[in-house]
Amino acid sequence: MDDLLQEFVAETRETLEALSGEIVAWEASPGDRARLDAIFRFVHTVKGSCGFLDLPRLERLSHAAEDALAQVRDGTRIPDSRLVNAVLGIVDRIGEIVEAIDGGHALDHSGEDLLIAALEEGAAEAPDAVASIARHSARSVRLSVDLLDRMMSGMSDMVLARNELARQLREIDCGPVVEGALERLSATVADMRDAVTRTRMQKLDALFSALPRVVRDTATKLDKMVTLQIEGADVELDREMIEAMRDPLVHIIRNAIDHGIETPDERLGVGKPAAGRLTIAARQTGNQIVIEIMDDGRGIDVAGVIARLAATGDRSEAQLHALSERAKLALIFEPGLTTKDTASDVSGRGVGMDVVRSSVDQIGGRIDLQNSPGRGLHIVLHLPLTLSIISAVTVGAGSHRFAIPRQSVEEIVNAAGRNIRVDRFGTGDVATVRGRKYPLVHLGELLGIAERAATATGMLVIVGVGTGSYAMAVDTVFDTEELVIKPAAPQVVASGVYGGQTLPDNGQPMLVLDTAGVAARADVRFGLHNAFDAGEEEESEDPGMPLLLFLDLDGQQRSIPLDVVDRIEKARAEAVSMSGGRLRIDRDGTLITLVVTGDVPDKGQIALLRLNCGLGEMAYAVREAFDIVYVHDAVTPGEPGAVAGVAMIEGEPVEMIDPNWLFDQFRGSVPARHAAPLCLIAGGEDGWMRNFIGPLMESAGYRTAFRLDDEMPDMVIVREGDAVKGVPPARHIHLTDRRDNAETSGSIFRYDRNALLNAAKDRVAKAG
Amino acid sequence: MEGLYLIARIAGQMVAIDSDQVESVIDLSDVTPIPLAPDHVVGISAIRSRVVTVIDSCAALGRAPAEATGRAIIVGLEGHYYAVLVEDVEDVLPFIATPLPDGIVLDPQWRELGRGFVDRDGEPLLIIDPTGIVSACPSEP
Known part of the structure; x- marks a missing residue:
């Protein structure tokens, strides 16, 4: 029998048993509201489950009873003994049908219409209930949770004992016969544990x-x-x-x-x-x-x-x-x-x-x-955690080990890896992972068990906590395992960073980190900044635009959108030189275009904001970078030039450097032949073309435009059947919605990224 | 009323504990420390398949630390199990409890825990409630 149906039968049967007392009490005093509510809920639940399980007979009966009872609840009908009898008749009938379903035998429809008709006001007395069907022997047993708990803890003891035995036997080198026996024991224990666990646990x-x-x-x-x-x-x-x-x-x-x-x-x-x-989302958080x-x-x-x-x-x-x-x-x-x-x-x-x-x-x-x-x-339903099994990542910080629920881990990267940078802004660190910036929490330092490492070592665990993501720096990442999580004592949970405790197979108890609690403890806030009123819900959802605050070379405090800053480096002022009419700085033998506001000091240390403009290396020199702030308000625009406008930061006006101006300065320094090929995307009003094809082409190194300008584009991307006047047909790339069409028509299937990039390369080669 | 009492030394003081409140007496081996936990919470430890929270009774009572013996009594409180460190467990004996006499001068911490007295060969022993040590909130030094 279908699992769901069986559960329905077991549940209905159980409720019926509990309800029988209520029904008798209701019969004695039909005006009793609490009893009425209980019976009403029962028929309502049956009705709901029946609709879902496709049991039309039961649904019809329960719906009719529900209607009548609803009238009583509304006060439009006074319950009399006739109604009570009719409802009881229906409830009995529901019980009979449920038994019939469980037993898998048929039950004829006779009398059901009469039962329903008896619910009508002023109807005749309900017919006597059909003789009861003998109850089918149950296929499930109900056990007390205590017994299951004892079974589970006995099982854990057995696993630990097996591990201890295995350790001891390994030391004395016991020979293949004993080893074989131990292996069999291990396999049986693992099977047993799985079964025992499943007696109590179920996946959501x-x-x-x-x-x-x-x-x-x-x-x-x-x-x-x-x-x-x-x-x-x-x-x-x-x-x-x-x-x-x-x-x-x-x-x-x-x-x-x-x-x-x-x-x-x-x-x-x-x-x-x-x-x-x-x-619908479920997660485990805290207890x-x-x-x-x-x-x-x-x-x-x-x-x-x-x-x-x-x-x-x-x-x-x-x-x-x-x-x-x-x-x-x-x-x-x-x-x-x-x-x-x-x-x-x-x-x-x-x-x-x-x-x-x-x-x-x-x-x-x-x-x-x-x-x-x-x-x-x-x-939001908050349910107490009695116990649960979660897949968890175990990490090490100092000599400690902790578990992090796998569900909240977005990815794990090596802090020393390529594309990973850690920069210090003010007192907080920021990790940049493939261009995305995360607040960085040093787990060891936060827990007071280790100093913050001077250089990036260890691993970064990128953790998502619903409102945002942050990077957690740990020393080691050990393993992913399935762990049985139990609530931890209140004294342990009080610090807010632990969500439970677990006993892995090695017998060393371990605490489970509450990732949201860790973020709160580290004062990582997403989308909130104390300079702004966080009262509005909309505001807290939108973190605003992040700006990097820095002290410029001319002594002014300025800012720049954080998104364009690739990383921040320290440099010697002596490395700056004037060559080819431009300021450049020597970075390990490569000259990089430098843009400044004010004068570069003759010597001493400066900070370089390395900017990501998609065309090549460039930097903006400042005295020091010191903070990241989020602004929600529009930036007041300024005159055309280096300053895009003025942002109000904690009540102070702060100039914001215009990244486009910076890139223009840079472009001026690049010989024309280095300019990236221009890709015209026609049909940009189509969000998909603009939002998907545009960034795709840009990330592949092309410049994009959405309408024809003075410059002749190297290629045009259009929908199948379209064309842009004034551009040679050979420079067109046609996109089709149908994959099967692509080969015959010479068009490219719109989701075929590689084919599109190959076609682009081909057009550039021909144009050049 | 006669009952079985465990005679133990906690934070330098001989006390009696109602044996119904004590699950077992154990010797702790490995204790996993808990960063950021209050001072009197030493860590967690596994007693077979059960994880217990280890409580340093000296710190909980604001006393100078005593020599660590690793001996602890297991008590349950609100669904959790705790190992309360004791210096020594001497015996389990039947006694008749007498209420705390009026006007007796006790340290405030002991007064909080005190439930009465038993008389061991003329030596009065304070009956304490071990769950009080667990829920004690030692004041900041």
Whole structure:
């Protein structure tokens, strides 16, 4: 039987057992709201699961019962014993069908219509329930978690004992027979461990794999378009936790699609793409598992929720409006709330959210809501970490070893490698990895176990923490292993840099770094600078433009966009000379064009900002570079010349050097024949041509233009069928959308990067 | 009420600890230090497959460090296990506990931990709550 179906059966059976007491109590006092809510949630959950598992009979029954119960909850119907009987009849029937599904035998439809009809107001008494089917013997057993825990810790002991035995035997050289036996033991132990671990752990994938279908079905029913993105499905979690999260997650997703995401027409009307985006991401952070559900729909209409609650509940609108923002948002968890007038098949009764909250509360979790009206809703589920298995990278700093969750590691590079540079700006270091700059955190120094190395040694681990990435300098990277992570003691976690502890096979306990905590401890902030108000959410998402602040040769403080600075070097002023009418500086025997503002001192040390202009080597000389700042505000433009404008930095106006002016200065120094071939990209209004082909050609060393100027281009890139007048046809490169067309028509498939670059080379050769 | 008490020397003081609060007495071998942890948290160590947090009771109580013997008692608190370093464990004996008499002068740290007294052959021993050492927040020197 399908895993999902089996889980549904086991779960429904269990809830039914728990519910039987409630049903009897409800029968005794039909006005009891808490009992009513419990039964209502049960039929609602069954309805939801049935839609998903394609069980139309159960869905019909539960939907009918739900309708009747919803009327009672709304207060439009008074529960009487007849209704109670009818609902009980349905609940019993659900139980019978579930047993039939489990047993794999048929159950006839007779009486179901009568059962549903009995729910109608003023209907005749429900028929007596069909005789119970004998319960099928269960194919699964339920064990206490304590027992599983004992099994797991026994297993870990066994692994450690095996390792110790292997060590001892290696020392005494015991011969092939014993070695063979040990090998067999090792293999068995490994198998056993895998099995035992799986009794408690499951990949989140087990939870997430069903979601694409849920999203698709829900969206289709509602005539909406939704793209779903799932991240972090590899994290392994306690089975208990996964089971507890299954229904809440489905409820949240259905709500997001039904209430949050607008119809394609509405979306286009407000300037959003027709397809809504739904992102589900899971990660382990600190002693928690965080599951985020983000949609880009209309968000929660807080005023609407309040109006609705005031209409049905016992609090007035004014009372509700007086609540804090947080409390207002939390109103969506009120039982029985709906923000829609008609109950849809999908959600619409608002029942989801109170179920969600009670499930999350039950396992000791917490829900956070971040509502951006008109822009979407961001729901964050924080679940306690009981234990989890993650793939982790072990690193060494000084004599210590730590684990870093593999999920947050973007890449690992050797600090001494090519394309890697480490520069000091002010008190902080910046690592440049293939042109991208990262704040650098020295792990050993941060933890107070080692001095910061004077030169770049060891490895750089590039770590992504959601809001940004940073480089963590460590001495060694050992290995990637699967580790069972358990929570660490509060005294250990207090420093904020550890997220848990683990006991690897070598028996030496190890701490797991909380990468976000490390960044916070190192005061690495992404997108925030204290000179600017960080209150706006938009601002914190956009870090602004990074500027390098420096003291220029004329004593002025100036800045330059950090992106054009390749690296910073120290140099002797004596190496600067005037040759060929230009300032140049001798760098290891190569003369490099130098641009300055002010006078170069006769001797002493200067700093060179090595600039990356794509055409060759050049540098701008300054006294010293001292900081990186982020500016959000537009730079006030200045006169044409060296200074592009003035940026306000911490209240002080600071001139910003115009990189284009610098490059012009440089170009003037390069003989014309060195100028890179010009590539005209026609159809630049097409974003793909401009954003993809443009940078591609530039990175390959060509100059690009998007319209025909005085200069005759060496080649023109156009879409198939287009042409640019005034340029010889032989210089055209045609792009096609169809790969199969490419060979016959002489065009190039638009994604075939190599063919495009070869064609470009070919045109240049012919033009030259 | 009679109960079994563990007689141990902690931070230079002979004390009695209710044996129900002690999981086991062990000799620690390897302790992995924890950078940035509070002074009284020595590190983590593995007792078979269980990872415990090692607490230096002298530092926790603001006492001068005693000679390290590696001997520790394992106590549980809020789902975590701790190895509390002790200098010596003498015996486990049945005693009848008596409440702390009024007006007794004790160091504030010991007063916090004190739960009563037992009488060992005329020598009064303070009964302490070992979880108090774990949750102690030694004031900054």
